[in-house]
Amino acid sequence: MSQSVQHNPALTSSLLYLDGVSVSFDGFKAIRGLSLVIAPGEMRAIIGPNGAGKTTMMDIITGKTKPDEGTVMFGGSVDLTRLDEAAIANLGIGRKFQKPTVFDFHTIEDNILLALKSQRSVAKTLFWKTAAANQKRIDDILGIIKLGDARNRLAGSLSHGQKQWLEIGMLLAQDPKLLLVDEPAAGMTDGETAETAVLLKEIAKDHSVIVVEHDMGFIRELGVKVTVLHEGSVLAEGPLDQVSANERVVEVYLGR
Amino acid sequence: MITRFLIQGMDKRGLVFLALLAGLALLVPLSNLLLPPGSFLHVPTSTMSLWGKYLCYALLAISLDLVWGYCGILSLGHGAFFALGGYAMGMYLMRQIGSRGVYGNPILPDFMVFLNWGELPWYWYGFSSFPFAMLMVLLVPGLLAFVFGWFAFRSRVTGVYLSIITQALTYALLLAFFRNDMGFGGNNGLTDFKDILGFNVQAQTTRAALFAMTCVMLIASFLIARGIVDSKLGKVVIAIRDAESRTRFLGYRVDRFKLFVFTVSACMAGVAGALYVPQVGIINPSEFAPANSIETVIWVAIGGRGTLVGAALGAVVVNYAKTVFTSGFMAPYWLFALGALFVFVTLFMPKGILGTAQDWWGKRRKPEPATPVAEPAAAE
Amino acid sequence: MSVNSTRRVILGAALAGATFLGSFLPAAAQETIKVGILHSLSGTMAISETTLKDVMLMLIEEQNKKGGLLGKKLEAVVVDPASNWPLFAEKARELIAKDKVSAVFGCWTSVSRKSVLPVFKELNSILFYPVQYEGEESERNVFYTGAAPNQQAIPAVDYLAKEEKVQRWVLAGTDYVYPRTTNKILEAYLKSKGVASEDIMINYTPFGHSDWQTIVSDIKKFGSAGKKTAVVSTINGDANVPFYKELGNQGIKATDIPVVAFSVGEEELAGIDTKPLLGHLAAWNYFQSIKTPENDAFIKQWQAFTKNPKRVTNDPMEAHVIGFAMWVKAVEKAKSTDPDKVIEALPGIEAPNLTGGISKMLPNHHITKPVFIGEIKPDGQFDVVWKTQGLVPGDAWSKELDGSKDLIGDWVEKKCGNFNVKTGKCGGA
């Protein structure tokens, strides 16, 4: 890390700061020189065609993939490239996967319980007792994601859309500073999509959020700043209308 | 108080299991010792020691179920921890022989005398003390599991890779213990035990006590295992089994949880081995054979993985079948029967005996949460 | 736990336990004399032990044709301990306690014998053990009808030293107790005959070792030092085939470096092309090729019994023949199958062996046997090139080892297996 980075105002005021990040798999450059800055409290939508590097970017932020080069800083001072997934999660970065990933053999309530912000050590979990405050928080979240009645059902028995919501609920339970949300509206009905957008906007009131999405209607509903990724780097950035007018973006999307 | 809490937290299946074990622990030794041999309810000593052996296997199966059924770690080397516990106990029993060995050497076990060992190797020190030996029963398998798991889980070795290196571990130990130069009696292992805590190991009362002790340890281990899987840690562990990286993104240090469960399980396996040795009268390196560990996996699968009770049931059923099949007219063909049983169970009873029975029994009731249908952890 | 629930639980358990265990009640009173056969029919040792089971079935059938024993028919009880040592102990217990057999014929490896030993002692029954072994044992309940080291290993080494003028020795064995002990005895014996340490090479390999390239080339190297060299092989059954195949391929002929084996008999050779092995040796107390009327009859009977005119016979089979004959005589003498009476009757009992002599059960529970050295013939049989004058009594304790040279087994006079002639006491040192 160079000295200049330390005194970079863009860095110190940011929540998440990516600069010149590259990574390659077996010679294929998935991310090349990606730079991105998210301010505290900001909600950002990221779009891009398949293979643009959206998921890999999330992998880098959450510690699943280590970049070959570049800077990834959180809260202006923490170098994320040096931490593993668990440490990054405990810093306050939550992630929702593209394919809804919940614990199929746990009840919905237990899924939330596992995500609930708490000490994560072996000893603490072994002797855990759910306090009243925790229980209230769980009930609140179940209310928000509208699964309160199904709390004792196995998560594996939920519909696709319900699983998406459960996963968002788990993110809420984690109470992270930054949420990474990968295609929350995928496979949802129009009604569900609209409700999800409302839910995300609600969440964005007191959290920073990065949303990766294909569904332009959904992005429009969110009404936030958009970053377009292409072949592993940023192609355009700005409000949706401005971005969608960009000729390069149109070209990339329509494959002309 | 604590027992009441446990009983309340326990499902019906667990209660029946515990009651059965408690009954066995009490009634079998009493019937063996007090009733006359001709009586209808008399349990012959041979039957009692046979069931003692089954119950040791059941304990081993429960320990494996804890890591495999709940944490998704398929250990093909659990026999190693069992055997190490057994060796620790065997070393204690060897030291108890004292000068009653065939050569009458007060310090050296017989096999060392006739292979001209000058003095007792350092790692045999202390084993004449029962508390020390019992500590080693827990510590040696536990420590090995801890060190092995520390590396393997931190390096995120998973699925078949992990299974195969656990197999490599037990295979390496098998070869090592076969070597006579190791000072563990080579292929013949440790045998011809005399006393345990001053009681003759072959006396009927000692056997009865060992049987009761096995039941008690099985109950204790079952309660510990139940306690673990019912705690929040247990939920984390199941989460790891079903979606390891999701759990990691929730902020759990997956490697530490796996390490904890793996180490606890290894200690349990060690206890099972320690109880097994005085009852069968021998411990030798073939307990390390990879085939034994694979067979343990099969017991768990047959009984129903992720149920604890099922694992114990599977161990007893398979071993009972083995006892029956290896005698009489079936003797030359029993492998056909056993092999067919394995194929049948995997094909038609993927949830094992317990899971299938439960499905069949309680279609109308809500399903038990902890029974996995598939094996997501190894599918990677 | 509340009192009430405790009671319920125990009651339930009692009921379940009783039904569970009911199936194990002892069998009804016996009208036949039962004989246990404890040989592995599956697993790694099945290769050697299955044959012995068949021999026992044949002997029992024959005895029944002669009218049985004490006016009762004999009944064979076959179990399969599956090459699994704890299972050996379990099966032994089952045979004695549940099936109430009068005697057991069985085991092959030392570890299987060690594993069943406590059971036989505890339940006081009789085991006939038919395989050559390392000695250092004399137990009241066990009768050893195979060779002790002084009935196999030492005569073989004497033969090589005298007839082949061997001066350099390779002691190659599988790493388990029989080779370890035998090699220890041989090393002490050779050194006492003036062989220098650098002229003895000892090598151990794991069970089932199959890649012999390095070791065979080491033997070749060791053998090219100008002195006549021989290999004394205590390599265990399964590993022998690849070992001999490698010897043959690397062109080690018996005239260059002869190999004398203690675990290779007719059965093992049946799996090898023996042409390249011409002249390599084996030391046993019996060979199929020995021409005596008893042996001819036995071979004929065996081949008829197995319905295979090519079926071979071997040394441990003969040991069972002798052991069974001795047991029958002892039971007749004691007029009972009561173990104590039979154990008392057995020492001194004589039975003809198949090579023209009369073997005798000694007070140390070993028997007298002739020793033969045979060279491998191209047809997989052995050509006897040397034999002892008369029969050699088996030593339970080796005279060559420091720990055991003062020990004898004597169950007739001293009533113990480890009587120390120096201190005059039982119980080792």
Add this chain to the structure above:
Amino acid sequence: MISIARLLRQLVVLTALLISPLAAFAQGADDAFTRLGADSYSDTARAVEMLVTSAHPQAAAIIEALGDGRLLAGGGAVIVKTRDGKLIDAKTGQPVATEPAGLSAVRLNNNVRRVVQAALGGLGLLNPDAGKRIAAAEAVFKSRDVTVLPVLEAAIAKESDAKAKAALRQAQAAILIVKTDAPPFDRLAAVDVLRERGDQEALATLRSLPGDASPALKDAQGRAIAAIEGNLALWRAGQNLWYGLSLGSVLLLAAIGLAITFGVMGVINMAHGEMVMLGAYTTFVVQELIRTSAPGLFDYSLMIAIPAAFLVAGAVGIAIERGVIRFLYGRPLETLLATWGISLILQQAVRTGFGPTNREVGAPNFMSGAFEIGGLAITWNRLWIIVFAGLVFAALLAILKLTPMGLQMRAVTQNRRMASAMGIRTGRIDALTFGLGSGVAGLAGVALSQIDNVSPNLGQSYIIDSFMVVVFGGVGNLWGTLVGAMTLGVANKFLEPYAGAVLGKIALLVFIILFIQKRPRGLFALKGRAVEA
């Protein structure tokens, strides 16, 4: 007991007689015939010696017959049975019409065999066949008998064949080393000859230099020994490498079928070893059929067994896949249990059908024996197994990469649903892939029948090693299996001389455990997102 040295000394006499055209008929032959009939090894050996000195015209034929077990004796008669079955009276050389009663073959032990060899070899110093002369020279080289020297020198003078001449010179050098009264210059030259020969035996001969030799000679001897030892150490490394490659090729053969069934299909196939065993038993059956119906084809038996073993093991594999495994896709660990059960059944089935004992599979002529390249001793069977392993590997690679079936196999294993949507009959491809893997295991059985037991336990001894190789190399990568097998084979053989067979193997297992920590997906792991999906 007769020493070879003494025999050779008598050969000198005999050869002297042969060199001079006056072939005299000596006494004592009658005594020899009596001794041959005595059925005592020492008498037989003595008789050979007598026959040689007596220069009986039939001597060579009689001794040769004795060595082959074709010499019959009994009731005072000694008869040679010729190779084509005719009977000839040994004393007179006249044919005998009917075999007299009470005859039996004269028995040999190793000692008699050695005497016979020495006699035949010694007689061969002047044999017209160069090969026999070389063998004779070797015999002299080993005996280092001083008295043979004059004959040897005469033979050297006459020798025209370069190889035979070198052998004779080496024999001469060996004698000169121990002949203290030989000219010092000749003895120094002898050291050089031995140094040139440079093998283990030359070393042994050099070491037998008497202690009272001159300082110059001792010095030369010391330097020669050092040179030979250095040279041999190099060769030994080469030999270890060869052994390693040979072991590696065995591991490769055993593991490569598993690389298909386990590596490509993801079936934890515990019955893999039994497929190898079935291949070995097929080889046995093929050989038995050939032995009984067409003995002339014996040398081709393995060639015939190769396709047979492939088909048998492959067919059983397909049956297993269709009958059991196809119901278990997506549940890899359940395949472990089911195939374990199948392996028990197959083992016991073979045990019941073929008996529990080992079965004999013979080696065809081209696979027997060994040859030397420099200091490397190479056995033919190992060489052929390496070649065979290479061919199987190449063929398998070609099938997977070049054929439509291979393409479909890869498509199915990578994305079953997609492949199915594109019209590939996935069920058929699964069965064929499993059959291919099993068939290749059967091929391994053909090779293993040449070096290991053909017994029901054969497969068990290779299954663990096979899994280690596949996992070490990286699941799903044939090249990984190749590199893995060779690495483990060579490492094993370089460790063995230092650590011993057992510790060497333990060290390798520990190495694999540690290696997997470093590369949790084996040597040739796939990287990137696809792996985690």
